[in-house]
Amino acid sequence: MILKIKRLxxxxxxxxxxxxxxxxxKTGFCYPFFYCHACPAAIAGxxxxxxxxGVYRGxxxxxxxxxxxxxxxxxxxxxxxxVCGWMCxxxxxxxxxxxxxxxxxxxxxxxxxxGQHKIEKHLRYTKYLLLTGLVVGTTAILGFMFxxxxxIGFLTGSVPILIxxxxxxxxxxxxxxxxxxxxxxIILILTVERGWCRYLCPVGAMLAPFNRISVFHIFxxxxxxxxxxxxxxxxxxxxxxxxMERDPECILCGKCIEACPYNVIEFKRN
Amino acid sequence: xKKIIAIQITIFVLTSGTLMGLFLYHNIYDExxxxxxxxxxxxxxxxxxxxxxxxxxxTANHKAHPDFVLENLTKGPLFIYYTQDACHGCEIMxxxxxxxxxINFDKKSFFYKTVFLYNSNITFIHINLDHSPSEMTNSLxxxxxxxxxxxxxxxxxxxxxxxxxxxxxxxxxxGTLDLDTYEERKEALADMILDGIELYKQNQAGxxxxxx
Numbered sequence: 251m252i253l254k255i256k257r258l259x260x261x262x263x264x265x266x267x268x269x270x271x272x273x274x275x276k277t278g279f280c281y282p283f284f285y286c287h288a289c290p291a292a293i294a295g296x297x298x299x300x301x302x303x304g305v306y307r308g309x310x311x312x313x314x315x316x317x318x319x320x321x322x323x324x325x326x327x328x329x330x331x332x333v334c335g336w337m338c339x340x341x342x343x344x345x346x347x348x349x350x351x352x353x354x355x356x357x358x359x360x361x362x363x364x365g366q367h368k369i370e371k372h373l374r375y376t377k378y379l380l381l382t383g384l385v386v387g388t389t390a391i392l393g394f395m396f397x398x399x400x401x402i403g404f405l406t407g408s409v410p411i412l413i414x415x416x417x418x419x420x421x422x423x424x425x426x427x428x429x430x431x432x433x434x435x436i437i438l439i440l441t442v443e444r445g446w447c448r449y450l451c452p453v454g455a456m457l458a459p460f461n462r463i464s465v466f467h468i469f470x471x472x473x474x475x476x477x478x479x480x481x482x483x484x485x486x487x488x489x490x491x492x493x494m495e496r497d498p499e500c501i502l503c504g505k506c507i508e509a510c511p512y513n514v515i516e517f518k519r520n
Numbered sequence: 521x522k523k524i525i526a527i528q529i530t531i532f533v534l535t536s537g538t539l540m541g542l543f544l545y546h547n548i549y550d551e552x553x554x555x556x557x558x559x560x561x562x563x564x565x566x567x568x569x570x571x572x573x574x575x576x577x578x579t580a581n582h583k584a585h586p587d588f589v590l591e592n593l594t595k596g597p598l599f600i601y602y603t604q605d606a607c608h609g610c611e612i613m614x615x616x617x618x619x620x621x622x623i624n625f626d627k628k629s630f631f632y633k634t635v636f637l638y639n640s641n642i643t644f645i646h647i648n649l650d651h652s653p654s655e656m657t658n659s660l661x662x663x664x665x666x667x668x669x670x671x672x673x674x675x676x677x678x679x680x681x682x683x684x685x686x687x688x689x690x691x692x693x694x695g696t697l698d699l700d701t702y703e704e705r706k707e708a709l710a711d712m713i714l715d716g717i718e719l720y721k722q723n724q725a726g727x728x729x730x731x732x
Contacts, residue, residue, distance in 0.1 A: 278553030287557050288565045295556040299564070303556065306606035309628075311650075313546045316538060324535040327528055389606075397564045398608070408566045418666070419567040420698055428566050463527050520525065 253504045257336055261345065264337040268293060280318040282325045283338035284453040286400070288407030290414055297322060298385050298452055299397050305390040322456050330464030331457045334447050335501030340402060344439050344446060348486055351443040361441055370488070373449050374499060381452040396452070401435035404428040444486040447501060458498035467496050468506065469518035481506035481515060491515065555604065555649050559660065560670040562695040563608035569668045569694040573712050575719065577682050577689055580664045585688045586655055588645075589677055593688060593727070595634055596641035597678040597716040602660050602671050603627065605650045609695050610672045616706050617646075620713070630656060640717045665692040672696075674709065676716035679723035686726035689719060 268281060269291035279294040287295045297318035304314030325333055334341050355362050364370070384396040397403055408428065412419060438445040447454050461467065470481075470492055481491035484505045489497050491506045507515045542548040562569065579585065592598050601617055603610040605628060614627055621644050625631040630652040632645040647656045649671065663675040673694050680689025693712060699705045 276553060276557045278549035278551070278557065280552065288560050292557065295552045300552060300556055303604075303606040309605060311605075313542055313548050313551075317542055317548050317552065320535045320538045320542070323531060324539060327531045327535065393606075393608070393611070395564065395606070395608075397561075398566070403564065404566060411565060411567060417570070418668075419569055422563060422566055422568045422696075424563065425566040463524055463531070465528055 253508055257503060258345075260336045261339075261342040265339040265342050268339055280321050282322050282453075282457075283333050284340050284402050284451055285338075286403040286407040288403055288411070290410050292406075296397075296403075297456070298400075299395075301385060302389045302395045302397055305386055306395075307393045308390050310390075319456070322453070323460070326457050326460030326464060328465050330461040330467060330502060331454065331498070331500060332464075332466060332502035333457055334451070334454055335503035338453075339406075340446060340451070341444075341501070344444050344486075347436075347439045348443045350440050351445070354441055355443070364442065376449045377451055377455040377458075380450060381455040385452050398424045399428045399431055401428065401432040404432045405435075443488070444501070448487055448499065461498045461500055462496050464496075466502065466517060466519050468494075468500055468502055468504075469516055470494065471514040471516075474512060474514040476512060478511065480509045480511065484509045554657065558669060559604070559649060560668075561604060561607045561609070562668070562670040562672070565670070568696060568698045569666060569670070570698050571693040571695075571708075572666070573691050573693060573708075573715070574665075575676075575678070575680060575689045575691045575715070576665060577680060577687055579662045579690075580667060580692075581661045583662050585677070586659045586662065588655065589659070589688065592632075592634075592643040592645075593677060593679070595643055597676060597713075597720045598643045598645060599713060599716070600645045600647060600659070600663065600675040600677070602673040602675070603646070603648050604671050605648065607671050612696050613672045613674075613705070616702060616709065620706055620709050638714055638717055640720065642713065642717065663690055663692050665690070666694070668694050670694060674712070676712050678716040678719040679727050680719060681723050681726070686723045686728075689723075691715075 268285050270293045272291040275293050277294050280297045280300050281294050285296060286292060287299060300314050300318045304311045380396070388394045408425065435446060442448065472492065475492045477492055482489065485491055486503060486505065487499045487501055489499050494500065504517065507517065589598060618624055621635055621637065623633060623635060623644060625646050628648055628651055630647060632643065634641055634643045649657045649660065660673060664673065673692060675690055675692045677688055677690040679686050691712065697705050697708045699708055
């Protein structure tokens with residue numbers, strides 16, 4: 251319970267910090283998580299937007315590519331994907347929708363099947379495709395950016411701008427495609443717990459490999475594990491916790507630690 | 521275990537060293553702050569600002585008109601075109617601007633030229649925020665009349681009569697001007713320029729730089 255409250259507090263604090271642009275603070279940092287700098291309250295740059303500017307139409311500006319990568323690398327090597335579980339505002343949103351997703355999973359068999367289908371594991375590679383294809387590839391070759399249809403940009407940038415400045419803007423050609431994608435995003439996170447983090451988040455794709463080598467990670471003492479699967483049941487990322495070893499999908503939320511009746515799962519630092 | 525620790529230390533040193541280098545030698549902090557966080561690519565926010573062509577005296581951030589504007593204002597009105605490298609809207613507007621002014625410029629550079637248009641001298645200034653001097657890039661916030669904070673942005677600076685004093689008088693327009701076709705956009709820009717020329721002709725006799 252204490253861990254749950256600690257995590258909620260950190261997430262709320264981090265979300266408030268990410269929105270200090272409200273009081274006029276605009277920094278030159280990049281977020282280490284997914285958040286849009288078009289948000290009227292944003293305090294830093296979106297890492298994906300910055301990379302896109304660094305590769306736009308093949309005009310490589312290495313410092314704009316390196317900067318967000320190094321910020322993510324610096325945090326990733328210490329905390330791995332804990333950023334997703336403890337800091338990301340979109341993670342906080344999915345924490346709020348997670349309860350609905352869990353209820354739906356228990357009520358409707360087909361939703362449960364989605365999460366257990368054999369292709370589910372492979373769907374998790376979609377986020378790497380999005381990162382390399384839509385964030386880097388199409389931006390470098392065609393100039394079409396992920397930003398143009400980004401659901402997070404739509405929900406945290408376009409919508410607040412429209413609300414705060416009524417009558418000042420009209421929709422451009424990307425507005426309605428982005429709106430449809432945003433609706434699909436909401437449906438996804440309401441039906442699959444942490445669906446965005448699991449399958450689609452390009453920033454999660456950048457952080458995920460660091461789980462293999464990060465200082466902080468989750469350790470399961472397999473010799474003492476009785477295989478009750480309570481940890482896997484509560485895992486928002488749908489990981490087979492007893493058999494995981496530095497899993498790239500783990501967001502270090504610690505739900506499995508709290509659920510384990512024999513305390514065989516713990517945060518570890520090396 | 522030792523191998524992992526070695527990798528951790530290597531990546532930690534590499535990332536922190538590169539970040540330090542970027543901060544110290546490439547001014548990356550200011551670049552991201554001024555060109556990404558503070559200035560939006562309007563096509564990226566999936567919105568078009570509605571443009572109201574209305575000339576005003578008060579600058580958007582209450583700062584004085586920059587010197588490069590005042591110096592050129594003695595020759596005729598100014599047209600300033602603000603762009604960025606990664607900007608879909610700028611790619612739509614570039615050919616229209618070139619057509620209106622009958623000029624050619626590299627979209628990735630700072631460019632300025634005094635052209636003879638509609639029987640008047642008009643100074644055209646192209647400010648690509650990614651490749652222009654800071655005095656030029658900071659002027660975006662001076663002329664961001666509607667506080668949109670995005671590119672492409674078009675500014676006409678001319679002269680206006682304000683309580684016995686002739687002062688710089690300007691208007692701004694944004695994005696693809698909330699219009700759909702090449703011709704409509706070209707016509708809107710031409711109207712904006714013609715208004716600027718007309719105002720300049722009416723007031724140029726009374727203009728003194730020191731009275732700005």
